[in-house]
Amino acid sequence: MIRINENFLSMEKNYLFIDIAKRLRAYTDEHPDKPLIRMGIGDVTLPLAPCAVDAMKRAADEMGVKETFRGYEDSGAGYEFLREAVAGYYRQLGTDISPNEIRINDGAKSDCGNITDIFDKDNVVLMTDPVYPVYADSNKMSGRRIIYADSNEENGFAAMPDENIRADIIYLCSPNNPTGSVYTTAQLEKWVDYAIENGAVLIYDSAYEAFITDQQIPRSIYCVRNARRCAIEMCSLSKTAGFTGVRCGYTVIPHELTARASDGSEIRISDLWARRQGSKFNGVSYPVQRAAEAVFTPEGQRQIHENIAYYQRNARLIADTLNRLGISFTGGENSPYIWLKCPDGMDSWEFFDYLLNEIQVVGTPGAGFGKNGNDRFRLTSFNSYENTAEAMERLISLYTKRRNVSGH
Amino acid sequence: MIRINENFLSMEKNYLFIDIAKRLRAYTDEHPDKPLIRMGIGDVTLPLAPCAVDAMKRAADEMGVKETFRGYEDSGAGYEFLREAVAGYYRQLGTDISPNEIRINDGAKSDCGNITDIFDKDNVVLMTDPVYPVYADSNKMSGRRIIYADSNEENGFAAMPDENIRADIIYLCSPNNPTGSVYTTAQLEKWVDYAIENGAVLIYDSAYEAFITDQQIPRSIYCVRNARRCAIEMCSLSKTAGFTGVRCGYTVIPHELTARASDGSEIRISDLWARRQGSKFNGVSYPVQRAAEAVFTPEGQRQIHENIAYYQRNARLIADTLNRLGISFTGGENSPYIWLKCPDGMDSWEFFDYLLNEIQVVGTPGAGFGKNGNDRFRLTSFNSYENTAEAMERLISLYTKRRNVSGH
Known part of the structure; x- marks a missing residue:
């Protein structure tokens, strides 16, 4: 008789964004005349850069001709041309990564979710809340024990390691989703030291690195000394290059990253991952890989940076508005996310419903990301400038009214 | 201290096709003047159908325009347009599948590998050898116990269930890779009955269904009565439509397929899978989904069936050659694979090296698929007609010579 993996039953029933989608559907069904401004979900809105479109079309044409048709990709790690391009990008970020240390994927989420397959179930996992x-x-799906490090107002929503806690697998994300905070080099050095001391593996999600403008903030974990000995980095073109519908990303596992098996042998983590992916991942569509390659050309970089600048302008507008209203927040700089404190003591779902009902602006309740988000709310800069401006005007007018009513 | 998943260490070091690739590289390095004819790896060689190329290019153009740009796909299950198209295809195969029972993926391998995440580790897994x-x-990666059912000469390389053996998860593949054998409706009914009696889940890989020409052979497990109560079907456009480099497939989990949790509650398997994929899979590139949709149009079906007919002609040529040489085999009909008995008592790796060295024809050693393949060898019909014909001529000439020498 089949037994299911009962870890699934102990999980929250709904994925945060599905939950939100349901509430929105209910609202729009009742109020079809009131269009929503979506400042919540982290999807981009600008079209794909022309260089990527052209590259994908050229590759599609190649697929239609016998002489240039491509079937299975030999290595499954991604075409050399794209891994070379990513390695070139890392050189620009100031760090040396070999193309052989890179595997191309369909975006960071899959690898973030699947990477733990190669680690024992009894490892202790540390992540921020x-x-x-x-x-x-x-990790809940595989029944792992999770410890949370508080990211809160005190530490600027950028949790630091606690020497008294031992962990084997550590997740970090900088620029952070959802808090918009970024780690400095000095802070990341502490995390790397902690990981090496504990023999732990750092899983570093750098999906938003392209939004960093402050040159002092590292855009890759490998810009931090010793990180090659302990860190796996995952990045994606989703936000960098508007690939949320095209789907491409990459994972880096340096050759120095090894672990000891119980028989004392030293095992390369990248070998385990290659073995896992060889059996459980099909690789990325050739035309998609060509589109991704185009993003890393000088012209591609110019085109995507225009888009990033557009979102950064939105982020500044949101930040300016919140400052004007005296609402405290993190992010908005070096990040597409703004993580604000819900005004007037509201909790995050109350604030979600309040904005939805009053001004039809949709954000993401902080509670969906952990207990330290109970009084927080995430806005993103990915909507159009016009919509962002409209949402901010509505917010200003709402809070001006509200404060007048309450006598402030 | 990080501990790796030591199940990986007990696995064979190399994936079969990587192992073969290494031997071939060694041979060609030594004999750069002797080009190989690859009759081994299951990759297609004909270019992508024009309808798929055009659809992908149109979709790429849409992605470059703000009004038609698509980012994240809401459900993650695949666009409605494609799930509708797949459901329409199932109707043609004579069975009713709702679009809501279909999830689009990047090809059958990923789902085949990942599906067991939703089942308890202590389930007993049954597969053929x-x-x-x-x-x-x-399954070895997650430390599951595997029982093998022998597919051998006696049963025409189509193993049948043994009532004395209990299993919880059963893998079947028809038309079979590697043996080319196909299950009849009566045989599949026995498997379905066995699965229902054992409360087991059947994982049915129908990746080669489009090669079935015999109208009596079911092209979907759901053509078999009661299969909706026990079977998950996985299919791919890789071989059907030459998508080995484009990457698209689909998995069907009928709503009736449920399991009892230990608290007695009835759980839909499709819900577990949706939850798993929601956290660990990014969905399929929009232009790829449009290319796949095009394959299911009448014109698309006409185009891909031209290609399939081409490969079928190759399969017949191989079958005719083996018949002429008196080499016994299964497959070649209703299947792109030919599974032959190595002549003259050779084992499969001996035969591999023999063909490679003598006539530079590359096949796949049966031993790579299990012990019942130790004296077997897999040829595929995916090379060009010219190469297939050349390989067959070389085989004829080799065996004519060999038999003359040995006095036959």
């Missing part, structure tokens, strides 16, 4: 739900859910 | 290595490897 609040946290991107995928880190937690994928 | 020989078997497509991914079924076995993905």
